[in-house]
Amino acid sequence: MATIIIPTPLRKYTAQKRRFETRENTLSGALEQLMEEHPQVRQNLLDDEGKVRSYIKLYIGDEEVNPDESRTFQLDENTEISIVPAIAGGYQSAEQPAEYSTG
Amino acid sequence: MKLNIAPQAYQNMQDHAESDYPKECCGFLYGQEEEIRQLQISRRVVNAREGDQRRRFQIDPKDYQEAEEYALIHDLDLLGVYHSHPDHPAVPSEHDREIAMPWFSYLIISVQDGNVTATRSWRLNERHEFGEEPIEITELLTDKPKT
Numbered sequence: 001m002a003t004i005i006i007p008t009p010l011r012k013y014t015a016q017k018r019r020f021e022t023r024e025n026t027l028s029g030a031l032e033q034l035m036e037e038h039p040q041v042r043q044n045l046l047d048d049e050g051k052v053r054s055y056i057k058l059y060i061g062d063e064e065v066n067p068d069e070s071r072t073f074q075l076d077e078n079t080e081i082s083i084v085p086a087i088a089g090g091y092q093s094a095e096q097p098a099e100y101s102t103g
Numbered sequence: 104m105k106l107n108i109a110p111q112a113y114q115n116m117q118d119h120a121e122s123d124y125p126k127e128c129c130g131f132l133y134g135q136e137e138e139i140r141q142l143q144i145s146r147r148v149v150n151a152r153e154g155d156q157r158r159r160f161q162i163d164p165k166d167y168q169e170a171e172e173y174a175l176i177h178d179l180d181l182l183g184v185y186h187s188h189p190d191h192p193a194v195p196s197e198h199d200r201e202i203a204m205p206w207f208s209y210l211i212i213s214v215q216d217g218n219v220t221a222t223r224s225w226r227l228n229e230r231h232e233f234g235e236e237p238i239e240i241t242e243l244l245t246d247k248p249k250t
Contacts, residue, residue: 005171007167007171007204008171008174008180008181008206008207009204009205009206009207010204010205010206011206012205012206013205018175044204044205055202057164059164059168062165064164082168084164084167084168085167085204086161086162086164086167086202087129087161087162087167087184087204088152088159088160088161088162088198088202089159089160089186089195089196089198089199089202089203089209090127090152090158090159090160090186090188090196090198090199091127091158091188091189091191091196091198091199098194098195098196098197098199098200098232098233100194100195100200100225100232100233100234100235101232101233101234101235
């Protein structure tokens with residue numbers, strides 16, 4: 001079975017599971033199964049248009065995979081897919097602070 | 104929602120923020136997820152942002168994967184990320200918020216003229232807004248050993 005590695009911040013939506021095993025044979029099928037079994041993953045993984053969010057990267061081994069090719073990307077039983085948040089940010093001087101609430 | 108920080112982990116972040124000034128620094132936070140989140144270790148990571156690093160930081164996806172691996176090997180939780188705001192307040196920018204992940208603590212260090220002036224932590228709520236997470240610098244009483 002192929003395996004999806006769940007990053008720590010999404011494990012609150014997968015009952016703390018780090019690994020999700022799937023018999024699906026395409027990348028899109030595997031992701032869809034993950035989101036069906038753990039529905040709250042969907043809003044964090046996909047944008048309003050149903051595409052993988054720009055700051056979420058998909059890796060198979062060491063290679064980044066283009067999410068647009070996920071329907072045709074074939075998996076075998078040893079495939080390990082990693083969901084990797086692209087961590088970034090910072091204070092752009094021209095912008096406003098985000099809306100927030102204090103303690 | 105509260106974050107206890109071990110003094111050594113706190114000092115490491117302060118030193119990093121000041122030594123990288125006026126550039127933004129960044130790193131990972133590790134510890135134990137308990138009723139009060141226990142931050143035991145902060146680990147520096149290279150700011151991979153290309154170009155001007157005074158107002159932006161970026162962590163290489165390979166470094167992120169290594170951070171998850173480090174947590175797994177050492178029986179720690181990857182609790183979040185820290186970064187600095189040189190000459191700006193320790194509050195999240197709109198850019199920080201847009202691409203933030205749930206559950207993670209986002210610790211921001213304000214550095215003014217090379218000196219740390221404030222450190223605050225933030226977490227997303229279910230509406231994808233940041234709420235402040237109070238912090239306390241204290242010796243930790245977690246039952247798991249430090250690595």
